Amino acid sequence: MAFTIAIDGPAASGKGTIAKRVAAHYGFGHLDTGLLYRAVGRRMLDGAEPIAAARALEAADLGDAAALRSAEAGQAASKVAAIPEVRAALLDFQRAFARRSGGAVLDGRDIGTVICPDAEAKIFVTASAEVRAERRFRELVAGGAETRFEDVLQDIRDRDERDMGRADAPLRPADDATEIDTSRLDIETAVAAAIAAVEAARGG
Ligand SMILES: Nc1ncnc2c1ncn2[C@@H]1O[C@H](COP(=O)(O)OP(=O)(O)O)[C@@H](O)[C@H]1O
Numbered sequence: 047m048a049f050t051i052a053i054d055g056p057a058a059s060g061k062g063t064i065a066k067r068v069a070a071h072y073g074f075g076h077l078d079t080g081l082l083y084r085a086v087g088r089r090m091l092d093g094a095e096p097i098a099a100a101r102a103l104e105a106a107d108l109g110d111a112a113a114l115r116s117a118e119a120g121q122a123a124s125k126v127a128a129i130p131e132v133r134a135a136l137l138d139f140q141r142a143f144a145r146r147s148g149g150a151v152l153d154g155r156d157i158g159t160v161i162c163p164d165a166e167a168k169i170f171v172t173a174s175a176e177v178r179a180e181r182r183f184r185e186l187v188a189g190g191a192e193t194r195f196e197d198v199l200q201d202i203r204d205r206d207e208r209d210m211g212r213a214d215a216p217l218r219p220a221d222d223a224t225e226i227d228t229s230r231l232d233i234e235t236a237v238a239a240a241i242a243a244v245e246a247a248r249g250g
């Protein structure tokens with residue numbers, strides 16, 4: 047049976063963590079759609095033309111998740127993500143994943159609004175920019191990156207503005223999404239709130 051859970055939200059709000067845990071809870075597949083845009087952004091940084099790179103994207107391009115998670119790849123991702131032809135090139139793959147049998151959780155920016163407007167459950171994860179920057183800063187430092195908190199905060203603000211301000215599929219909650227503000231929630235509590243929202247959507 048196909049059952050789709052759409053999880054959207056800004057950078058470092060905790061949507062990926064929630065998506066992974068919710069998928070494990072239900073035994074569903076999980077797709078981090080940000081990785082697709084990061085892979086196209088990475089290829090642009092290497093000199094490729096972004097629309098052609100999006101059309102030629104292969105599973106192998108998503109292999110090096112650690113490199114794709116850099117701040118540089120994130121900025122490049124949010125630039126190529128504003129190009130309608132790039133978004134169009136990535137649409138079918140995401141929709142096919144969403145309808146896979148056995149259930150799917152997709153996290154990104156436009157899953158509940160554009161990719162899967164008919165998803166059975168929709169969640170919009172938020173947190174203050176300062177809390178998100180603190181989380182991302184710790185994550186980058188733990189991974190060995192040399193960076194400053196102020197730069198991470200600026201990166202998050204730039205991407206928020208670009209992602210919310212673009213004409214095509216801007217970041218916004220779907221009208222029927224449940225919003226979870228994780229600013230003051232630990233991971234366990236945030237995941238429990240997400241599962242409760244899915245259960246409510248299932249009529250449970
Ligand atoms: N509720 C939370 N409380 C504290 N840290 C969190 C919480 N949710 C996620 N994190 C941590 O914040 C960082 C970013 O989370 P992630 O799920 O990757 O965000 P996103 O997918 O929205 O970018 C990770 O290091 C993660 O472990």
Ligand SMILES: Nc1ccn([C@@H]2O[C@H](COP(=O)(O)OP(=O)(O)O)[C@@H](O)[C@H]2O)c(=O)n1
Pocket residue numbers: 055056057058059062079080081083084120123124125127153154155156157205209
């Ligand atoms: N469904 C999606 C997912 C990501 N993106 C873009 O890709 C960038 C990187 O997304 P991500 O989810 O990997 O970023 P984080 O939230 O993990 O920092 C975002 O800033 C968006 O510009 C998008 O436009 N649509």
